[in-house]
Amino acid sequence: xxxxxxxxxxxxxxxxxxxxxxxxxxxxxxxxxxxxxxxxxxxxxxxxxxxxxxxxxxxxxxxxxxxxxxxxxxxxxxxxxxxxxxxxxxxxxxxxxxxxxxxxxxxxxxxxxxxxxxxxxxxxxxxxxxxxxxxxxxxxxxxxxxxxxxxxxxxxxxxxxxxxxxxxxxxxxxxxxxxxxxxxxxxxxxxxxxxxxxxxxxxxxxxxxxxxxxxxxxxxxxxxxxxxxxxx
Amino acid sequence: xxxxxxxxxxxxxxxxxxxxxxxxxxxxxxxxxxxxxxxxxxxxxxxxxxxxxxxxxxxxxxxxxxxxxxxxxxxxxxxxxxxxxxxxxxxxxxxxxxxxxxxxxxxxxxxxxxxxxxxxxxxxxxxxxxxxxxxxxxxxxxxxxxxxxxxxxxxxxxxxxxxxxxxxxxxxxxxxxxxxxxxxxxxxxxxxxxxxxxxxxxxxxxxxxxxxxxxxxxxxxxx
Numbered sequence: 001x002x003x004x005x006x007x008x009x010x011x012x013x014x015x016x017x018x019x020x021x022x023x024x025x026x027x028x029x030x031x032x033x034x035x036x037x038x039x040x041x042x043x044x045x046x047x048x049x050x051x052x053x054x055x056x057x058x059x060x061x062x063x064x065x066x067x068x069x070x071x072x073x074x075x076x077x078x079x080x081x082x083x084x085x086x087x088x089x090x091x092x093x094x095x096x097x098x099x100x101x102x103x104x105x106x107x108x109x110x111x112x113x114x115x116x117x118x119x120x121x122x123x124x125x126x127x128x129x130x131x132x133x134x135x136x137x138x139x140x141x142x143x144x145x146x147x148x149x150x151x152x153x154x155x156x157x158x159x160x161x162x163x164x165x166x167x168x169x170x171x172x173x174x175x176x177x178x179x180x181x182x183x184x185x186x187x188x189x190x191x192x193x194x195x196x197x198x199x200x201x202x203x204x205x206x207x208x209x210x211x212x213x214x215x216x217x218x219x220x221x222x223x224x225x226x227x228x229x230x231x232x
Numbered sequence: 233x234x235x236x237x238x239x240x241x242x243x244x245x246x247x248x249x250x251x252x253x254x255x256x257x258x259x260x261x262x263x264x265x266x267x268x269x270x271x272x273x274x275x276x277x278x279x280x281x282x283x284x285x286x287x288x289x290x291x292x293x294x295x296x297x298x299x300x301x302x303x304x305x306x307x308x309x310x311x312x313x314x315x316x317x318x319x320x321x322x323x324x325x326x327x328x329x330x331x332x333x334x335x336x337x338x339x340x341x342x343x344x345x346x347x348x349x350x351x352x353x354x355x356x357x358x359x360x361x362x363x364x365x366x367x368x369x370x371x372x373x374x375x376x377x378x379x380x381x382x383x384x385x386x387x388x389x390x391x392x393x394x395x396x397x398x399x400x401x402x403x404x405x406x407x408x409x410x411x412x413x414x415x416x417x418x419x420x421x422x423x424x425x426x427x428x429x430x431x432x433x434x435x436x437x438x439x440x441x442x443x444x445x446x447x448x449x450x451x452x453x454x455x
Binding site: 086 | 289290291292293306307308309310314319325326327328329331332333335336355360365367368369370371372373374375378379405406407408409
């Protein structure tokens with residue numbers, strides 16, 4: 001069921017305490033700041049958040065962490081020069097961390113959306129991130145068994161949606177959007193522009209509308225380069 | 233002139249830029265390459281148009297151009313280090329699972345990474361010191377180390393305390409097992425593999441002098 005809603009508040013209203021929430025973006029590129037702000041305002045807590053990072057600076061995911069709404073982070077690269085809110089929570093023992101190599105994170109998300117029960121990958125074999133995991137030698141290489149990551153909700157950002165929920169993205173802001181859209185029970189997308197059915201070339205659709213549940217238009221902050229990023 | 237002396241190609245150790253220039257020169261024309269964050273990024277300054285190298289960035293792009301300046305800066309166009317970059321003609325964008333399939337699937341010719349330690353058999357440690365209280369962050373390092381056809385490391389040979397970063401066995405947590413094929417340092421270029429470490433060339437020292445610094449047996453690489 002595809003819904004178009006008028007506000008980000010309405011878009012996130014159904015997110016419950018304890019949900020697993022995938023949040024798109026790599027650094028600030030593709031991070032759906034307005035949806036995250038709305039998630040913060042709606043009060044949902046005890047969340048497990050799946051994102052590549054663990055928040056930057058004092059906005060978006062970083063604020064959600066600061067306010068104690070996130071019980072667990074599943075990510076590849078939590079530590080950054082400006083990840084002070086995560087750092088403080090982690091050192092205080094107030095947030096759980098599941099650290100996943102970035103390619104395994106992406107493939108585990110993809111596997112969930114594709115109905116795959118798990119896969120063997122050479123990434124991480126022989127390292128501490130493979131401890132206590134099943135391994136096999138396949139094609140002469142050590143490989144580690146990794147399981148899918150499902151989510152209740154995905155919050156992602158795309159450039160445009162059409163009335164069927166088909167999505168196109170912009171440059172490297174695409175990153176985790178397409179795979180998260182497929183992996184979540186409810187996919188909520190903020191876009192800069194909504195176009196009528198037929199307004200997107202079907203050859204260029206990146207995420208088919210079948211994966212999309214809710215669309216909300218958030219006008220781009222915009223700058224000379226046409227970015228859809230909010231200025232950090 | 234002994235074989236050992238003949239390995240010396242520079243009277244002084246190489247600086248970061250000279251080393252980056254050397255790595256760039258060693259990349260075969262037409263290669264698909266991923267440059268890690270930090271020192272490896274310098275290599276892009278020395279790639280020539282004739283080499284026709286395509287740069288991959290893990291956050292979903294092939295055909296990455298130089299760092300963006302002034303009005304080129306676009307928050308939607310960044311590299312793995314989250315630095316604004318530019319797009320070259322012929323560039324392509326793809327999602328994260330595809331980007332890492334490009335790595336893991338063995339489609340990249342070379343990745344160049346920094347390192348804390350490299351073992352005699354090519355084990356790599358470059359993501360975590362393992363220090364108590366340190367927040368671990370791995371990013372794409374393990375995927376790159378296992379996926380690229382050739383893994384080049386760029387680093388200084390010695391730590392600030394003077395210890396060799398080429399070691400018999402890594403003491404830091406591993407990034408990948410037996411994955412490094414070549415190590416570029418300020419004092420020498422090392423080739424690593426199942427048969428141990430050979431030295432291709434030295435900078436500002438002889439093989440004998442180098443051997444005094446490195447706790448694993450070194451031999452001259454076959455020319």
